[in-house]
Amino acid sequence: MPTPSPSPALTSKEISDWVRKLNYGTWKFQKSWSPLHVVDAEGCYFIDGQGKRYLDFSAQLMCVNLGHKNQAVIESIAAQARALPYIAPGYATEVRVDLSRLLLEVLPKGLEKFFFATSGTEANEAAFKIARMYTGKTKIIARYRSYHGSTTGSIAATGDPRRWAMEPAWKGNGVIFSPEVNCYDCPIKHTYPGCGIACADYLEHMIVNESDVAAVLVETVVGTNGVLVPPPEYFPRLRQICDRHGVLLITDEVMSGWGRTGKWFAIDHWNVVPDILVTAKGITSAYVPLGLCATTSKIAAYFEDHLFAHGHTYEAHPMTLAPAIATIHEMQRLKLVERAHELGGYLGEKLQALTKRHPSIGDVRGIGLFWAVELVKNRKKKQPFATYRDKIEGKPLLVDQVAGAMMKEGVCIQSWVSHFVIAPPLIITKSEIDTGVAALDRGLALADQQVET
Ligand SMILES: Cc1ncc(COP(=O)(O)O)c(C=O)c1O
Numbered sequence: 001m002p003t004p005s006p007s008p009a010l011t012s013k014e015i016s017d018w019v020r021k022l023n024y025g026t027w028k029f030q031k032s033w034s035p036l037h038v039v040d041a042e043g044c045y046f047i048d049g050q051g052k053r054y055l056d057f058s059a060q061l062m063c064v065n066l067g068h069k070n071q072a073v074i075e076s077i078a079a080q081a082r083a084l085p086y087i088a089p090g091y092a093t094e095v096r097v098d099l100s101r102l103l104l105e106v107l108p109k110g111l112e113k114f115f116f117a118t119s120g121t122e123a124n125e126a127a128f129k130i131a132r133m134y135t136g137k138t139k140i141i142a143r144y145r146s147y148h149g150s151t152t153g154s155i156a157a158t159g160d161p162r163r164w165a166m167e168p169a170w171k172g173n174g175v176i177f178s179p180e181v182n183c184y185d186c187p188i189k190h191t192y193p194g195c196g197i198a199c200a201d202y203l204e205h206m207i208v209n210e211s212d213v214a215a216v217l218v219e220t221v222v223g224t225n226g227v228l229v230p231p232p233e234y235f236p237r238l239r240q241i242c243d244r245h246g247v248l249l250i251t252d253e254v255m256s257g258w259g260r261t262g263k264w265f266a267i268d269h270w271n272v273v274p275d276i277l278v279t280a281k282g283i284t285s286a287y288v289p290l291g292l293c294a295t296t297s298k299i300a301a302y303f304e305d306h307l308f309a310h311g312h313t314y315e316a317h318p319m320t321l322a323p324a325i326a327t328i329h330e331m332q333r334l335k336l337v338e339r340a341h342e343l344g345g346y347l348g349e350k351l352q353a354l355t356k357r358h359p360s361i362g363d364v365r366g367i368g369l370f371w372a373v374e375l376v377k378n379r380k381k382k383q384p385f386a387t388y389r390d391k392i393e394g395k396p397l398l399v400d401q402v403a404g405a406m407m408k409e410g411v412c413i414q415s416w417v418s419h420f421v422i423a424p425p426l427i428i429t430k431s432e433i434d435t436g437v438a439a440l441d442r443g444l445a446l447a448d449q450q451v452e453t
Contacts (some may be wrong), residue, residue: 012037012049029394041068044425044432057436059425060412062223062255063281063433066330067425068242072325073287080322089315099321102328110273115293116316120254120280121149123291127276128153129310130295131248135216138174141206145180145225148252157217160225161392176210178203178268181230184363185382192231200237207245215248220266223255227365227372235270248275258282259331259426262341262368285327290320311449316364336426346430350437360447369426375399375418378452384418391417392402398450402443411439
């Protein structure tokens, strides 16, 4: 089928220029933005206005888990548009029942009541309000290496410097930060396993010394900030700590959910059930905007006699729910959770092998089809090529240079400060993994030249 073009008279350059002129480019100095004109996408590839194909090695923003243009999901959107494109959230619909019952099957057991939002950040906002209303407490303990979204509450809970623009006057109140779990570059200078998971103990110290803590908020596997996978003891310990102090555990699975780590949800690796789980992105393979805030029935019971003081016009929007059902069915039909587990080993080995050839690689870590390659000037000192401040100040970054070189070769990869996040669609094949890793291999020559000798 020919690709529909809304502006056939415009060249690719004109389309890029118009977008740049009339729209904001997110999280960047506007003068540095020159958006690539994209006309089509299929499977693990997208195609630019010149007809050039790019392997989508990070599934856009780690979200197109089914790959592009999955026909079953597309059909579900069309069918729902014909059946009932919109009805207010106060009404009951079959599509809502069908998705909710499917969620009971795939989510960690014990999460039994759902609020549907239209993004990860909104789902987090719902989680914070629910936690605060339920506990009657205010504070949320988040971690420095984290991203939870751009709206007022979520950006206040974001540990990374995307928060800084709101500090201090415009930042939402009530969030404090604990050290993250980072066994490669521990913020409190411990070494696993000798540390005895001191980062979790310190978090308990914070709960004890702060009054009024409603919840602990963690990305189950930290995403953009470097695919930080906690050691086996971390989540069971965190669960005990939260229970001991009557604090809720909120796990943000916006990026790590939906098969990405080789389980339906990353928390399943630790057999821990959070009080609230937040997710989005892969829930519809990003074809339509949907976020989910799932709670236990204990939390749900509280709101039987208390006002559930939250909502949106687009809550439980039928057009967002139908593709989530289709996405789950497609994941089951194609056995994508199992596939992410199996292919994750293959991708991990290939990335690990790069460390031998490239002195610029400090660490390779990951789980399932979710990996980070961290670059360092000096492997011994674990010194990155750039700091978070460099990123926020718009300084040119080496990782962006490497990603640019890979783009020229037709491989798109997400770069962030001094690492890459590799998270391809879960339908990726071994030979496509080979292509992506080979492009990274060549691109890293640029970084190797800048290693301190
Ligand atoms: C872990 C995590 N939480 C929340 C968000 C925010 O999601 P959204 O961009 O849909 O608001 C993101 C986005 O990347 C994320 O990675």
